Amino acid sequence: MFGLLNVNKPASWTSRDVVDRLGYKVRRVKVGHSGTLDPLATGVLVICLGRATRLVPYLHRLPKTYVATFQLGRRSDSDDIETEVEVLPDAPQVTTAQLREVLPRFVGKITQLPPTYSAVKINGKPAYRKARKGKPVEVPEREVEVHRIELLEHVGDLFTLEIECGTGTYIRSIGRDIAAACGTAAxxxxxxRTRVGDFTVETAINPEKADRRMIQEHLIPATRAVPDVQRIMLTADDVPRVENGNEIPFSEATGELSGEVLLCDPSGELVAIAEVDTERRLICPRVVLRIPPEVNRIG
Incomplete structure (x- = not known):
């Protein structure tokens, strides 16, 4: 089994719970995921099956869209409702105009302080492990990119945002910082998570109902992990060479090539992601996604 699966993660499940459930259904097939979602969150979790797990770094590149609701005048150690929430006395009333006014500050490349209850690694371990033990945690600031923020709704002390951003962005932190810019907390x-690249929540499957047959039926071609990279169709003779990690030459007939390319077999299935060496006029496989048939037989 080889490909991707678009899953709608249920609330209260960890991303690992999804992987374990699907792994049980497709025994002896490696299963991984891209882009961890907190237990509180729902939505798109892209699952990689078989050697498609090698595509996780490429899936991280895809833009992500979230819809999040925040409650003003509240504070917690985790910046959400997963830890004890403190109600701020005499918290100022925030207007819709105030929210709209500060939103542009959080679009573009911004410096963000992730929550202490986060998966950010501190000395090789997730920050949340120390935080849960009551130990002091110093999470370093990081630069993230936010492509778009839209205020969808503001009623009373609740406001809802739609945010499109790059990898590593903490939505909790954005809500917290927007509230701080308005003189309060949230x-x-x-x-x-409504979208990862062109994987949408509307087309995601429910992992609670998934069995091996459903997984097979909803398997998505691995090429969808790298939608904007140029594809090259291999000849039948070149496929086994690429499967073995060997470089292949390219000619003028191939056209102008540079950077990364996808190498696909004659049926369109992804065999490898390669890098073009323009000086030597070679296509050099970097991530091989198919094992030669003779290796499969030996295994």
């Missing part, structure tokens, strides 16, 4: 009460 905690995230709900989060749904």
């Amino acid at each position: 905690v995230m009460t709900s989060l749904c």
